[in-house]
Amino acid sequence: MAKQKSVYSCTSCGAQASKWAGQCGDCGAWNTLQEAVAQAVSDHPRFSGYSGDVTTIRAEPLINLEEEPETRVSTGVGELDRVLGGGLVPGSVTLIGGDPGIGKSTLLTQTLAALSQRLPTLYVSGEESRRQVGLRARRLNLPVDKLKLLTETGVERMIKVAQQEMPRVMAVDSIQTVYTGILQSAPGSVAQVRESAAQLVRFAKQTNTAMFLIGHVTKDGTLAGPRVLEHMVDTVLYFEGDPGSRYRIIRAIKNRFGAVNELGVFAMTDKGLREVTNPSAIFLSRHEKPVPGSIIMVTREGSRPMLVEVQALVDESHLNNPRRVTLGHEQNRLAMLLAVLHRHAGVAMYDHDVFVNVVGGVRVSETAADLPVLLAILSSYRDRALPEDMVAFGEVGLAGEIRPVPNGEERLNEAAKHGFKRAIVPRGNSPAKGRIGDMKVIAVQRLDEAIEQVW
Ligand code: TYD
Numbered sequence: 182m183a184k185q186k187s188v189y190s191c192t193s194c195g196a197q198a199s200k201w202a203g204q205c206g207d208c209g210a211w212n213t214l215q216e217a218v219a220q221a222v223s224d225h226p227r228f229s230g231y232s233g234d235v236t237t238i239r240a241e242p243l244i245n246l247e248e249e250p251e252t253r254v255s256t257g258v259g260e261l262d263r264v265l266g267g268g269l270v271p272g273s274v275t276l277i278g279g280d281p282g283i284g285k286s287t288l289l290t291q292t293l294a295a296l297s298q299r300l301p302t303l304y305v306s307g308e309e310s311r312r313q314v315g316l317r318a319r320r321l322n323l324p325v326d327k328l329k330l331l332t333e334t335g336v337e338r339m340i341k342v343a344q345q346e347m348p349r350v351m352a353v354d355s356i357q358t359v360y361t362g363i364l365q366s367a368p369g370s371v372a373q374v375r376e377s378a379a380q381l382v383r384f385a386k387q388t389n390t391a392m393f394l395i396g397h398v399t400k401d402g403t404l405a406g407p408r409v410l411e412h413m414v415d416t417v418l419y420f421e422g423d424p425g426s427r428y429r430i431i432r433a434i435k436n437r438f439g440a441v442n443e444l445g446v447f448a449m450t451d452k453g454l455r456e457v458t459n460p461s462a463i464f465l466s467r468h469e470k471p472v473p474g475s476i477i478m479v480t481r482e483g484s485r486p487m488l489v490e491v492q493a494l495v496d497e498s499h500l501n502n503p504r505r506v507t508l509g510h511e512q513n514r515l516a517m518l519l520a521v522l523h524r525h526a527g528v529a530m531y532d533h534d535v536f537v538n539v540v541g542g543v544r545v546s547e548t549a550a551d552l553p554v555l556l557a558i559l560s561s562y563r564d565r566a567l568p569e570d571m572v573a574f575g576e577v578g579l580a581g582e583i584r585p586v587p588n589g590e591e592r593l594n595e596a597a598k599h600g601f602k603r604a605i606v607p608r609g610n611s612p613a614k615g616r617i618g619d620m621k622v623i624a625v626q627r628l629d630e631a632i633e634q635v636w
Pocket residue numbers: 279280281282283284285286287288317321449450451452453454
């Protein structure tokens with residue numbers, strides 16, 4: 182086989198060059214040329230097949246497709262099945278991303294060991310030696326008699342071995358260590374990661390093998406790697422969680438076979454990752470006595486309600502541009518909420534820094550966090566604590582109105598179950614009786630009304 186030629190293509194305009202250069206000759210962008218495999222148009226998969234008789238190619242009504250029963254394989258780990266949308270789909274490719282050391286290898290070793298009892302499985306490690314993987318498996322007491330391990334980083338050899346072993350489930354740890362011989366750039370570079378992943382995806386689809394790809398991401402997610410693969414794979418799962426805490430959350434960011442934003446919750450123990458099947462209150466931290474700037478919100482992540490503490494700190498600023506910092510919450514949303522607070526409740530914070538933190542390393546993206554975030558900010562600003570037994574949720578609109586959020590009753594029930602006595606909620610989410618068990622539900626329609634009810 183002739184050696185494949187590589188070209189350099191610009192990531193911003195798509196122009197191709199035969200040599201690398203710092204600047205794209207076409208669009209003038211800097212540092213955008215990336216190595217890629219040159220493909221003659223005739224063997225490009227999109228065009229191959231067109232050389233024959235075009236009349237045999239036909240589009241068909243969708244309804245004529247054969248009904249294939251969906252065959253999902255349970256991974257044996259309930260929380261992982263949940264984020265996958267009910268189990269593994271044969272031929273699917275799942276990318277598992279997360280910070281180094283968060284537990285990706287641990288989760289996959291556990292999952293593949295469990296699966297190896299029922300199906301042929303292959304674990305490919307490019308990062309750890311056979312001994313390291315073996316020791317970990319032994320420490321975790323995993324059944325590994327049938328789990329096949331390959332330590333390899335060349336994707337072509339990997340696929341050759343996989344063709345002989347014919348696994349039904351395969352994991353590659355990690356995609357950043359994998360390289361293909363047809364490109365010259367170093368393993369871990371965008372071109373290498375993309376091309377190696379493309380070959381693995383093709384293998385998975387052709388052989389109907391369920392494939393896991395592990396990828397490291399840095400906090401800002403900019404590192405070459407997983408992000409460029411998101412569109413190539415079927416499912417993208419990301420690990421979240423505070424490295425200091427023992428809880429680990431897996432969130433589905435993209436799923437061609439199920440719902441996104443579903444969460445799986447695990448706890449890291451000395452025996453590996455344990456499932457947390459009832460996670461609603463794990464991020465609840467109780468203070469000795471009420472403190473200003475803290476409130477419990479009822480968020481709904483995936484299909485389960487969760488009680489999470491939101492903290493805010495408002496401090497006098499000496500900067501021209503006061504700081505607006507959020508952890509676990511969206512920064513633009515905070516700016517918007519502060520504007521609403523100014524216009525509709527008359528509280529201005531242009532000379533204050535505002536920090537918002539969602540405790541436990543959870544990311545809250547839903548709008549139900551609006552009201553609790555604003556209440557926490559006000560509580561810190563006025564240095565007055567909110568009642569300890571109070572929860573809140575609700576979306577805040579630009580007109581200062583408090584809008585209802587989905588599944589209000591379920592959220593209220595969860596809060597009542599954990600002993601909360603007061604809930605501030607949008608009118609549209611309030612139960613007819615105005616209370617749930619012995620929890621009083623305070624329904625509000627406008628932001629100023631909510632603030633009045635609290636203080
Ligand atoms: P690992 O799965 O190697 O992380 P990743 O593959 O995402 O880089 O997990 C490493 C961390 O998990 C390490 O800091 C130790 C911890 N750990 C436990 O606490 N208990 C265990 O049983 C195992 C295997 C790991």
